[in-house]
Amino acid sequence: MRKKLKVLVFGTGFAGQGHAQAFRDAGAEVVGIVGRTPKIVEDVAKKINVPYFGTDWKQALETCQPDIVSIATPGGAHVEPIKQAIQFGCHVFCDKPLTEGGDSAQELYRLAEEKQVKTAFAASFRYMPHIMQAKELVAQGYIGEPREVECISHFNLDPYIPFGWSHTIENGGGRLNNNFTHLMSIVTSVVGENILAVQGEVRNDMPKAPVVSGVHNFTERRNFIPKDINDPNLEWKDCNVEWSYTILMKIESRLPAAQPVSVLFKHGGLTPRFNEDHIVFHGSKGSIYIKGHYGNGPLYLWGENKEWVEVELPQHIADELPKIEDDTQRSWTHLAKQLVQDLQGENVEPYQGFKEGAEYQQIIDHIRKNDRWLDLN
Incomplete structure (x- = not known):
């Protein structure tokens, strides 16, 4: 039998629990979950039956030795955990947005390319x-x-x-x-x-x-x-x-x-x-x-x-598509399956990764500048 890929989840809210379910549905093993608040991460881990839980991301990487990390926190908290995961050689599944800005998103894309890890960007609708x-x-x-x-x-x-x-x-x-x-x-x-x-x-x-x-x-x-x-x-x-x-x-x-x-x-x-x-x-x-x-x-x-x-x-x-009624969960699960199957050497349709995540963030930065108006006054 093919060995199950191990997944470590960062985030305990709606997305974190959804990512965990997505990877289980994709045939992977969710070995740990990390959050900011000790009581909450413990409660969530017990609720969704995850064996390891904690608040120290780097320690979790060392203890769990995951093949894949799933980043399910708000975008402003993505950069350092993803950098650490890439240095560990982990493949990364990340919810949108990739980061809070185009420069940091581009840096993560570059680091992932240098380490030759696979990435999945969950703008998954x-x-x-x-x-x-x-x-x-x-x-x-x-x-x-x-x-x-x-x-x-x-x-x-x-x-x-x-x-x-x-x-x-x-x-x-x-x-x-x-x-x-x-x-x-x-x-x-x-x-x-x-x-x-x-x-x-x-x-x-x-x-x-x-x-x-x-x-x-x-x-x-x-x-x-x-x-x-x-x-x-x-x-x-x-x-x-x-x-x-x-x-x-x-x-x-x-x-x-x-x-x-x-x-x-x-x-x-x-x-x-x-x-x-x-x-x-x-x-x-x-x-x-x-x-x-x-x-x-x-x-x-x-x-x-x-x-x-x-x-x-x-x-x-x-x-x-997975037989799941909820649109968000079904979309996460489908993308998680694409990543898992790709890592297992199967042929899959191309899916979005940090290349697209970084491009989207640079586009968002540009739009927020709002500097393309012609002033008629």
């Missing part, structure tokens, strides 16, 4: 079933030459979500790091991986946030919104990240001799949606419309009959 279906339809010529893409989403987030890592640039927060990364991955997977040009602007709609203790799991932060936001004793902290963005991009088409594909990304973190969030791919012969901000579906095709027709998901795509 490119593995949504209907996104994979759209990629297939485009490749088969159903819309002709891809020309235009639009990604429209409005999340209507509560402006009083308690202050945390998502509110600051230095901790890897912001909608570009935690929403736009997925959308770049989705669009490039369908029309072509080579990003040619980008420009955009961002807006901070949440300049301050209330400080509330007890929030550990990112997905449960809404449960901690203060009941009285006008309480004079409530502490507030400044937020320095974007909550909305508008971005234009040119992507080299995967089709030979085709024009670059024009892409619009429009996201409002705090604004309400009137109709469905959606992703649309327009081509010279037809269009693909997918409901949902990450292409949740269903998918509709506009073709020669000049009307939108819903197209069922092909069975072979459903069979290719």
